[in-house]
Amino acid sequence: MAEEKFFTNRERLVQALVHDCACELQKGLKEHGQATFLVSGGSTPEPVYRELSKRPLPWSQITAALVDERWVDKSHEGSNQAFIEKSLMQNFAAEASLLGMKNAHTSAAEGEADCERVYAELIRPFDVCILGMGNDGHTASLFPHAQGLKEALNPRSEKLCSAITAQQSAVTGANTERMTLTLSGILQAKNIKLLITGEEKLKVYREALLGSDEMEMPVRSILKQGLKPITVYWAP
Template identity: 30%
Template sequence: MEKFVEVLADKTALIARSRDLILEKIQTAISQRGQFTIALSGGGTPKPLYEALAAESLPWDKIHIFWGDERYVPPQHPDSNQLMARQAWLDRVDLPETHIHPMPTEADNPTADAQAHEAQLKDFFPEAQDFPAFDLILLGIGDDGHTASLFPHTEALEVRDRWVTIGNKDGQPRITFTIPLINHARCVLFLVAGASKQTALEHILAEEGDPLQYPARFIQPQGELYWLLDRAAGSVIEDR
């Protein structure tokens, strides 16, 4: 694993740097493998990134969009990660609908939907032996140190034999990529903004710590790991 930690001046610089990095990864993946696979994150931080990518002229027919996790709500629900990404980016570009691979959330059975999405992923990545290798997985963290829907001291943290599982936040189910699937990625990119993330970042990036308490510590991909932080979040790193 190659690890990079960068503290950017502000959120505008954070978004610009993450856009440039993703554009670089798109070019490399398409030139080497003929397509680019990315798993998106939800939350407020990546929304301006998606809007910036919507303004780019890209080979959309070679890009496939997935999600690292999804709240268990219908696709048109205001809390849906899919809805946010569609409004900010996907519906604004010439991306084939068949290249958008959302997590299903309408069976009224999270376990069944998680299994269905895993089957969809296995159809898309037929060459995968144990786990597929996404070109890029975009992640954030919560103030509690969670990432995707991998929350502290929850059962999802123990799953090692599945690609997709059930996350749990205060009794509300979510669908999420598992730790080993994320760690199989060629590149994982964390975007972190805001002073409220400082405490979690200190624990996540410390040399030693408890990943069950701060699940983002579990993310150690086989490829590259980028932590891009705005100064409000990253000042604790600069001060160490």
Template identity: 40%
Template structure:
């Protein structure tokens, strides 16, 4: 299931999304004493990150993580962890906790197992999930081209998996669909005419392996709020 929310400008979208996410995180902290949010990388969320970072929230009770991450060093331009630290973990949000997906030099089976245990105890289920979407319909690092796509979309799998996309660089770690779908609030944050066309294509068919974003848009148990601006 999905609902499309359109905005005339990116700045309007960024503030509206920040306001809604802030309210959801505050409610989660009030009800259970803590909250968790997974965000996505790329250039699209920078304005949203900045707006959210300036809001008065119980940041010390909020844990931020990523829906996926490239297995690269922190100082790499490709690091989503760096992106979050430079754009979201700023201002008032500097008090938030951050759960690192990229830990250590190599993504070994032992590292993955340890991360899965930690994610289950510290993060899951997520209170808020902010997804992005690629031109090929991938989301998080659930790539249609990868040999791991069936595992990523499977009903019985671990929270985190190693992904080697064939159409994009870098080894990656990604949350699986079955655990991402358990998020209490799911948003798809996109902008531009090109992404609107990709969205329309995703809504026109039902092959999840072809465009994994369809899993979130068409699952009857997920209410994906699409936030789009030109």
């Protein structure tokens, strides 16, 4: 069962999550001399990244790696890599390394093997993984009934990365071709933090807890896996 950290406002949520991430990264640095921080895109975690970037951690020993990516170039407005560069890789955190998912291949399916090879070189277990959730119950780029979803949700899979083609919706926008960490990849993180805000997403989260169909609401695969602790951060 997920641990719930609910706050009265977003400022308090940001402060708490920044503190928790910094502590977990420092723990990883103390144990291994380096740390891996798995990061998601989106407007919800942006203030967390901006605040975290101001923390004087030994960032040169920290690698940030994307949880998922639209199959678009970095110059595209939908690029998660570009978003992380602008939000997290600033201030003290400018010294960190950033591992992206988009490579030179035309399609995500063609680029999957190269992406897998690069991610397999990251030190595991990963220290912290930040996830978000959409109003459709997706997390990372694990979208409801997407092409490739069943394989990506296999908890016994050895794959870290998986090409996904989402069913186009208001949530996905036009860029339905994605690369994402698999459920198995996410579960190789010591600390999984699901960040949600607003009453509507709280309602979706409650619905996810009540049901069991992971293809319908893939976030259930994270909430109900029972293998790794997960902390849910929420504010109105």
